[in-house]
Amino acid sequence: MNKTKIGVIGAGKMGGAIIKGLIDSTVYSAQQITVSGGKSERTAQLAKVLGFQLVHSAAEVVAASQVILIAVVPKLVPTILKEISPLLSEDQIVVSVAGNPPLATFREILGKDKKIVRALPNTPVAVLAGMTSICFEAPVQEAELAEVFQLFQAIGKTEVISEDLMNTASALAGSSPAFVDVFIEAMADAAVFKGMPRDAAYRLASQAVMGSAKLAYASNQNPAILKDEVCVPGGTTIAGIRSLEKNGMRSAVIEAIIATVENH
Numbered sequence: 631m632n633k634t635k636i637g638v639i640g641a642g643k644m645g646g647a648i649i650k651g652l653i654d655s656t657v658y659s660a661q662q663i664t665v666s667g668g669k670s671e672r673t674a675q676l677a678k679v680l681g682f683q684l685v686h687s688a689a690e691v692v693a694a695s696q697v698i699l700i701a702v703v704p705k706l707v708p709t710i711l712k713e714i715s716p717l718l719s720e721d722q723i724v725v726s727v728a729g730n731p732p733l734a735t736f737r738e739i740l741g742k743d744k745k746i747v748r749a750l751p752n753t754p755v756a757v758l759a760g761m762t763s764i765c766f767e768a769p770v771q772e773a774e775l776a777e778v779f780q781l782f783q784a785i786g787k788t789e790v791i792s793e794d795l796m797n798t799a800s801a802l803a804g805s806s807p808a809f810v811d812v813f814i815e816a817m818a819d820a821a822v823f824k825g826m827p828r829d830a831a832y833r834l835a836s837q838a839v840m841g842s843a844k845l846a847y848a849s850n851q852n853p854a855i856l857k858d859e860v861c862v863p864g865g866t867t868i869a870g871i872r873s874l875e876k877n878g879m880r881s882a883v884i885e886a887i888i889a890t891v892e893n894h
């Protein structure tokens with residue numbers, strides 16, 4: 631088990647999913663994780679379920695942790711940074727999972743000597759199948775961030791990207807779980823139309839999507855090759871592909887991702 635002390639400021643949908651994933655991964659124990667939350671009872675309730683250390687200020691999180699995750703809504707990030715700035719040492723790493731602000735704001739408030747990373751996870755981190763895009767700048771070196779990679783690799787895959795692609799990564803991996811949910815729901819609706827019970831339809835559709843995604847990731851090749859393998863000449867699957875193309879599925883997906891990026 632990793633011994634690094636992890637701090638989390640903000641345990642909502644994303645912070646909570648990360649904490650659950652870290653504990654379920656067994657790479658981290660609940661005792662290693664210190665969390666501060668907002669004004670509601672939500673974090674206290676989560677602490678009862680997950681067993682992490684609940685504290686009442688960001689300052690206490692910083693005092694207890696080597697890696698500090700900031701998982702509050704973007705507009706709160708500068709306030710949190712101003713609060714923790716005088717308490718941070720150069721050995722600690724600040725990881726913002728907020729969609730914004732950019733690294734420049736962190737440097738401005740925390741100073742150039744601090745280790746700062748932006749990471750964009752997605753909600754499947756809760757089931758150890760997350761995708762986290764990570765960016766950082768000099769003077770931070772990739773080798774200094776072993777703890778950060780270990781943390782996000784305990785709950786899924788990681789990809790280092792340049793900061794100018796973070797909004798694209800956010801749409802592609804952060805928002806797309808919602809798009810895939812629509813796809814699963816629509817596939818299941820069709821099966822229900824044909825008489826399949828709804829709960830079975832959801833199980834079949836989501837397992838098929840999960841398996842196809844796993845195969846595409848593992849094969850590391852153009853997904854078109856995998857598609858072609860399923861399409862027997864003159865068969866049923868190619869008839870379905872024809873219908874998808876006729877109804878603009880490819881274009882709908884491209885436009886959805888671009889609209890998401892452009893709304894950042």
Ligand SMILES: NC(=O)c1ccc[n+]([C@@H]2O[C@H](COP(=O)([O-])OP(=O)(O)OC[C@H]3O[C@@H](n4cnc5c(N)ncnc54)[C@H](OP(=O)(O)O)[C@@H]3O)[C@@H](O)[C@H]2O)c1
Nearest residue numbers: 640641642643644666667668669670701702703704728729
């Ligand atoms: N959801 C996603 O799929 C996703 C993906 C990638 C990145 N993100 C990023 O993750 C961040 C959080 O998003 P979210 O979806 O998790 O939002 P959320 O569910 O609203 O969670 C935000 C949490 O911050 C807490 N909070 C408020 N003030 C605080 C303070 N002063 N100190 C500590 N905690 C405080 C809130 O507590 P109360 O509940 O008590 O008010 C709430 O639990 C955002 O910046 C977002 O861009 C989200």
